[in-house]
Amino acid sequence: MRKIGIIGLGHVGAAVAYTLVTKGIADELVLIDKSDQIVQAEKLDLEDTQAGLVTHTQITTQDYTQLRDAAIVIMAAGDISIFSDGKNNRQAELKITSRIAEEAAPKIMASGFDGILLDITNPCDVVTTYLQRLTGLPQQQVFGTGTVLDTMRMRRAVAGELQVSLQDIQGYNLGEHGESQFTAWSTITVATRPIKEVLAQHNTDITALEKTIRSRAWQIISGKGFTSYGIAAAAVTVVQAIFSDAHITLPVSSWNAEHQLYIGQPTLIGRAGVLSTVDATLSAEEQQAFNNSATYIQQNLDSLAASQLQ
Numbered sequence: 560m561r562k563i564g565i566i567g568l569g570h571v572g573a574a575v576a577y578t579l580v581t582k583g584i585a586d587e588l589v590l591i592d593k594s595d596q597i598v599q600a601e602k603l604d605l606e607d608t609q610a611g612l613v614t615h616t617q618i619t620t621q622d623y624t625q626l627r628d629a630a631i632v633i634m635a636a637g638d639i640s641i642f643s644d645g646k647n648n649r650q651a652e653l654k655i656t657s658r659i660a661e662e663a664a665p666k667i668m669a670s671g672f673d674g675i676l677l678d679i680t681n682p683c684d685v686v687t688t689y690l691q692r693l694t695g696l697p698q699q700q701v702f703g704t705g706t707v708l709d710t711m712r713m714r715r716a717v718a719g720e721l722q723v724s725l726q727d728i729q730g731y732n733l734g735e736h737g738e739s740q741f742t743a744w745s746t747i748t749v750a751t752r753p754i755k756e757v758l759a760q761h762n763t764d765i766t767a768l769e770k771t772i773r774s775r776a777w778q779i780i781s782g783k784g785f786t787s788y789g790i791a792a793a794a795v796t797v798v799q800a801i802f803s804d805a806h807i808t809l810p811v812s813s814w815n816a817e818h819q820l821y822i823g824q825p826t827l828i829g830r831a832g833v834l835s836t837v838d839a840t841l842s843a844e845e846q847q848a849f850n851n852s853a854t855y856i857q858q859n860l861d862s863l864a865a866s867q868l869q
């Protein structure tokens with residue numbers, strides 16, 4: 560049975576639920592939100608949606624005990640209104656989302672849940688690290704969407720620049736899902752050719768292209784106040800990889816033994832969750848960018864620990 564829990568039915572959680580229902584990916588959904596009004600409305604809307612589908616998804620609400628036999632729980636609770644001041648800093652949400660994690664983790668675990676916990680909530684790498692600590696679930700069963708969405712944005716931008724299908728673009732954005740992420744150009748190929756070689760032929764300004772990729776989220780947030788469809792597609796891709804035991808490499812936020820935290824890195828995903836991490840061959844500059852990203856995540860974990868002592 561493909562049973563999935565979603566905690567947080569705001570813009571992101573609702574888009575994830577809608578995608579899972581319309582694609583017929585979940586047999587059962589357990590929807591949980593702080594707001595009973597929101598969750599009941601989403602249930603009714605998703606049930607209406609199913610009247611136009613040939614697939615069926617059973618929907619239950621507001622019951623953590625239902626997560627006991629869920630294969631996957633998706634954490635999507637937060638407060639996107641924090642960004643209405645126009646400051647593009649995902650860490651600003653941590654004060655709120657760390658409390659949400661503290662509230663939700665014991666309830667998830669009290670249900671007897673032993674599936675895969677997939678975190679979307681920001682700051683993604685910090686919250687994922689914190690959720691793993693709070694739940695005590697094995698590291699391979701906890702991971703975040705990491706730089707999957709950023710990699711989607713990179714592939715779209717590079718494909719647009721070169722006027723080729725994005726199916727021909729392979730490679731990753733890595734590091735923190737935030738401002739310290741980087742495009743790992745040395746991992747990227749266009750139909751087998753190294754990307755830098757191809758972009759040089761196009762006289763592309765690589766620094767400007769990377770900036771465009773990184774700032775994409777803020778471009779969307781400044782227009783509609785949140786992002787939802789892209790991250791829903793990213794999360795659902797991960798769900799499908801788990802359900803189909805795909806053994807696909809995705810840059811999710813997974814446990815990094817060297818840095819002792821979660822960070823976006825190439826990770827082999829299957830039914831058991833993280834099967835292994837893949838050591839990307841990075842240039843010295845990219846390796847430095849990855850280490851800087853890890854340091855930034857650690858600083859935020861330290862500030863979280865310090866705030867708990869106050």
Ligand SMILES: NC(=O)c1ccc[n+]([C@@H]2O[C@H](COP(=O)([O-])OP(=O)(O)OC[C@H]3O[C@@H](n4cnc5c(N)ncnc54)[C@H](O)[C@@H]3O)[C@@H](O)[C@H]2O)c1
Nearest residue numbers: 567568569570571592593636637638639679680681785790
């Ligand atoms: N990782 C990514 O790539 C990515 C992309 C987009 C958004 N996000 C993050 O996803 C999260 C959700 O974004 P959004 O736009 O849906 O936010 P939102 O403010 O629209 O919705 C958040 C929802 O969480 C609920 N919530 C708050 N506290 C809760 C609790 N203790 N238990 C259960 N539910 C609770 C709220 O009632 C609300 O419905 C945010 O942290 C956002 O930054 C991550």
